[in-house]
Amino acid sequence: MSAYPVITLSPLVREIPVTARPDMRVPVRVYADDELWHQIVNDRSLDQAVNVATLPGVTGCVYAMPDVHEGYGFPVGGVAAMEADDGVISPGGVGYDINCGVRLLASDLDLSVARPHLEAAVHDLSRSIPSGPGRNPQLDLAATDLDRVLDDGYALLLERGLALPEDLPNTEAGGRLPAARSACVSAKAKQRGHNQLGTIGSGNHFVEVQVVDEVFEPAAAAAFGLRQGQITVLIHTGSRGLGHQVCTDYVRQMDQAMRRYGIQLPDRQLACAPLGSPEGQAYFGAMCAAANFAWANRQTITSSVRRVFARAYGTTGGLRLVYDVAHNIAKVEEHGGARLCVHRKGATRAFGPSHPETPAPYRAVGQPVFIPGSMGTASYVLAGNDAAMTLSFGSTCHGAGRAMSRGEAKRTRAGHEVRRELERQGIIVRCPSSSELAEEAPTAYKDVERVVEVVHQVGLARKVVRLRPLGVVKG
Amino acid sequence: MTAPRLLPSHELRQHTSEIELHIRAGSLGDLLAEAGRALAEVELTSADCALGGPARPIRVSSSDREALLVDWLNELIFLADIDRWVAMDFSIDLAKATEVRARASGVTLQRAPSRVKAATFHGLRVRDVPGGLEADLILDV
Numbered sequence: 001m002s003a004y005p006v007i008t009l010s011p012l013v014r015e016i017p018v019t020a021r022p023d024m025r026v027p028v029r030v031y032a033d034d035e036l037w038h039q040i041v042n043d044r045s046l047d048q049a050v051n052v053a054t055l056p057g058v059t060g061c062v063y064a065m066p067d068v069h070e071g072y073g074f075p076v077g078g079v080a081a082m083e084a085d086d087g088v089i090s091p092g093g094v095g096y097d098i099n100c101g102v103r104l105l106a107s108d109l110d111l112s113v114a115r116p117h118l119e120a121a122v123h124d125l126s127r128s129i130p131s132g133p134g135r136n137p138q139l140d141l142a143a144t145d146l147d148r149v150l151d152d153g154y155a156l157l158l159e160r161g162l163a164l165p166e167d168l169p170n171t172e173a174g175g176r177l178p179a180a181r182s183a184c185v186s187a188k189a190k191q192r193g194h195n196q197l198g199t200i201g202s203g204n205h206f207v208e209v210q211v212v213d214e215v216f217e218p219a220a221a222a223a224f225g226l227r228q229g230q231i232t233v234l235i236h237t238g239s240r241g242l243g244h245q246v247c248t249d250y251v252r253q254m255d256q257a258m259r260r261y262g263i264q265l266p267d268r269q270l271a272c273a274p275l276g277s278p279e280g281q282a283y284f285g286a287m288c289a290a291a292n293f294a295w296a297n298r299q300t301i302t303s304s305v306r307r308v309f310a311r312a313y314g315t316t317g318g319l320r321l322v323y324d325v326a327h328n329i330a331k332v333e334e335h336g337g338a339r340l341c342v343h344r345k346g347a348t349r350a351f352g353p354s355h356p357e358t359p360a361p362y363r364a365v366g367q368p369v370f371i372p373g374s375m376g377t378a379s380y381v382l383a384g385n386d387a388a389m390t391l392s393f394g395s396t397c398h399g400a401g402r403a404m405s406r407g408e409a410k411r412t413r414a415g416h417e418v419r420r421e422l423e424r425q426g427i428i429v430r431c432p433s434s435s436e437l438a439e440e441a442p443t444a445y446k447d448v449e450r451v452v453e454v455v456h457q458v459g460l461a462r463k464v465v466r467l468r469p470l471g472v473v474k475g
Numbered sequence: 476m477t478a479p480r481l482l483p484s485h486e487l488r489q490h491t492s493e494i495e496l497h498i499r500a501g502s503l504g505d506l507l508a509e510a511g512r513a514l515a516e517v518e519l520t521s522a523d524c525a526l527g528g529p530a531r532p533i534r535v536s537s538s539d540r541e542a543l544l545v546d547w548l549n550e551l552i553f554l555a556d557i558d559r560w561v562a563m564d565f566s567i568d569l570a571k572a573t574e575v576r577a578r579a580s581g582v583t584l585q586r587a588p589s590r591v592k593a594a595t596f597h598g599l600r601v602r603d604v605p606g607g608l609e610a611d612l613i614l615d616v
Contacts, residue, residue, distance in 0.1 A: 043491055069491050070490070070491055071597075072493065072595040072596075072597035072613060072615055073595075073596070073597050092597075096592045096593050096615050097592070132586065132589050133556070133586050133587035133588060133589035134586065188553055191557055192553070192556055192557060201589070202589040202590070203616075241556050244592045244593055245553065247593065248549050248593045251595075251596060252537075252542070252545075252546060252549075255538070255542060255596060256538050256542075267596070267597060267598075268541070268596035268597075268599060269595050269596040269597035269598075269599075271596065402491050403491070404491070405489040405490050405491050405493075406489065406616065407489030408489065
């Protein structure tokens with residue numbers, strides 16, 4: 001049971017009113033069905049969302065998506081918007097893995113054609129893309145080149161043949177946030193990132209080969225270039241050690257700066273500064289640079305995947321970038337005529353057909369949104385709805401959401417059992433550590449189908465296709 | 476009667492997407508050293524390491540002792556990521572609320588440890604107790 005008074009607005013929408021705690025400035029609105037709600041009240045997500053509702057300049061509501069779970073300061077699966085002119089920006093509202101996100105590649109292949117070479121292709125992916133703490137010795141960037149990636153996104157990758165011109169418009173913001181300032185990224189962060197482009201990292205990050213298993217909305221699927229039986233590749237990773245260090249650096253700086261701005265918070269991890277202040281502007285410049293780095297990282301991995309598919313399938317293995325979208329980011333956007341700094345932490349931007357940032361080819365149906373399931377379970381492609389602008393600042397969920405700690409997951413299932421079960425389902429698994437496989441077992445996560453059904457029913461986004469995993473390279 | 480000085484000790488508690496450190500020690504210097512040892516326990520999941528070279532100096536300054544604990548661990552996380560070097564033994568030369576100067580010995584790994592992203596301010600507490608100090612800190616993993 002929630003420790004706060006809760007108003008049930010509809011079977012899938014609950015609200016903690018602004019009067020629930022004296023320091024709240026706005027209400028908290030939660031999208032969940034009964035079962036997800038019971039999971040949500042059993043951790044500290046709601047406390048954290050209420051804390052976020054106290055931040056200076058926060059407006060509208062703080063939103064909790066159906067996959068919300070407790071994080072550090074902000075809950076994971078939370079959305080909060082601050083007035084850009086007199087509100088704050090908080091590194092904790094973006095998280096350590098800045099621009100962690102997902103991209104989908106669509107091949108020309110059908111399952112029947114792909115299957116004979118699938119195991120070899122997945123194995124080749126695992127050998128070609130460094131995972132875990134691995135570096136990329138093929139792409140150790142000189143300082144000036146790293147700064148170009150941080151400031152300009154794909155430009156260097158285009159020159160080096162690691163990106164195609166057609167990849168740019170199908171990446172959120174064209175893979176480049178113009179407010180990026182490499183000069184605001186510390187030497188430590190650059191030390192961590194200079195040889196990490198093209199690497200997956202660890203935790204729940206992965207590269208997964210999938211097949212389009214079910215089509216829910218044929219017109220939107222056609223607009224996204226997706227069809228039943230088609231082979232796709234989903235890439236989930238972020239800005240690696242560079243992004244972690246940017247967050248660490250600026251939580252520290254803002255923690256020290258808050259006194260100067262007279263900001264008092266219920267949790268120091270919410271450390272923040274006015275967006276217009278020197279500290280706020282420096283973090284925003286560094287965060288945008290780390291976001292550009294993350295898009296370049298997923299783009300470099302895309303180049304590796306394309307080479308693997310070319311080796312396995314020749315020219316028929318062409319892979320088109322459907323879209324790439326962040327789920328840990330803060331962006332200045334216009335909502336209802338106001339300029340807001342929208343923090344999405346474990347939440348995906350989901351703009352509808354009429355938003356100018358929805359890429360032209362998708363204007364009839366809305367922006368593609370990708371919701372990865374847990375390892376071995378289905379993932380979903382959704383389409384953004386215009387209604388989400390008023391329901392959630394144009395946002396939706398980002399995944400299944402953890403339901404169990406990593407330690408509990410390991411105690412529940414051994415890694416070799418998870419591997420055997422996935423293999424029994426016909427899923428090829430490549431993971432360097434059985435222990436890490438156990439941590440990411442499907443039982444450690446919420447039910448992604450339930451999460452997606454809630455956002456579909458509420459109108460935050462629409463189900464377009466379901467993707468069934470065939471082979472996964474786990475970070 | 477004065478409480479006996481606390482011996483350094485730590486507990487690791489797992490949460491949904493984090494590890495909580497609970498540390499006890501007789502002094503701030505011992506607390507920081509014990510926090511470093513707890514971090515090494517999380518980072519080192521195999522014997523895939525070699526004893527590494529001479530002790531390294533580490534110096535960290537912060538705004539207060541809570542921030543000092545976070546910054547100290549984040550410096551150790553940075554060194555582990557960059558140099559594949561996990562500090563295990565600590566000689567604390569100076570420990571006050573806003574600064575620590577230490578020398579650390581550790582092990583060099585074949586690959587950088589990947590478990591811990593950062594030490595966070597979330598739920599952070601350092602408090603005086605009879606015989607020393609207690610701290611709670613959450614690691615993002």
